[in-house]
Amino acid sequence: MVRRGIRGRRAVIWSAASVLVAGGAVAADAGRHLTGDYHVYTVRGRAMTPLLEPGDRVLVADTVTVQDGGVVLLDVGRTATDGPAFKRVLGHAGDRLYCCSEDGIRRNGAAMDEPYVRGTSFDFDVTVGPHQLFVLGDDRGETAGEQVSRHVLADGDGLVPETSVRGLAVWSTGGLVDGAAGRKARALVVQAGVGLLLTVAGAVALTVTWMQGRRSRRRAVAPDGPSRSAAPVG
Incomplete structure (x- = not known):
């Protein structure tokens, strides 16, 4: 019976x-991708409301x-008032965009179908040059009255070089930003969570079994009962 118990505990261990x-490997793989391929930024301005609100983590x-x-x-350099800014890409090289x-x-x-827009866009007529992008914020009221003919506006709207792109917003505390890329990021987060749960479960099982x-x-090794002294012979 004792040997069976020992064998059973060994199997559990x-x-x-x-x-x-396995859990540690799964979590480490997800963590490697998350820390190597993604970074977290905090939204400062209101140009992308209501999708991204100030203080949201992206x-x-x-x-x-x-x-x-x-x-x-x-990263639009000195033209940005609050450092790196989130913007929506509306045009690539060769595209002609005009409003309104x-x-x-x-x-x-x-x-263009833009259900995400808040406010009214200003008038412009631009053609995107080589290695450029045309970007605007979703809250067009934030830049109302500005002229895109200046090419790069004070808050980053307008024509910007492709090299100014630091990354794609895929997920925020307010919800999913980019569908396919967001689902991939969410899958990595879930993978990391599952890996951590497996790691904790394995550690708990090891501790309990030990x-x-x-x-x-x-x-x-404990005695069956208290030792008794031999009765005196009398």
């Missing part, structure tokens, strides 16, 4: 150790392929 090691993917409609973190008509902004003659084995050994 091996299983728990396997779970602990997960930004460093290596990205920028698509029209994506929200990017821009009854349909809002038009890109290459086609009306404590049970220790109590069993103590019972095995």
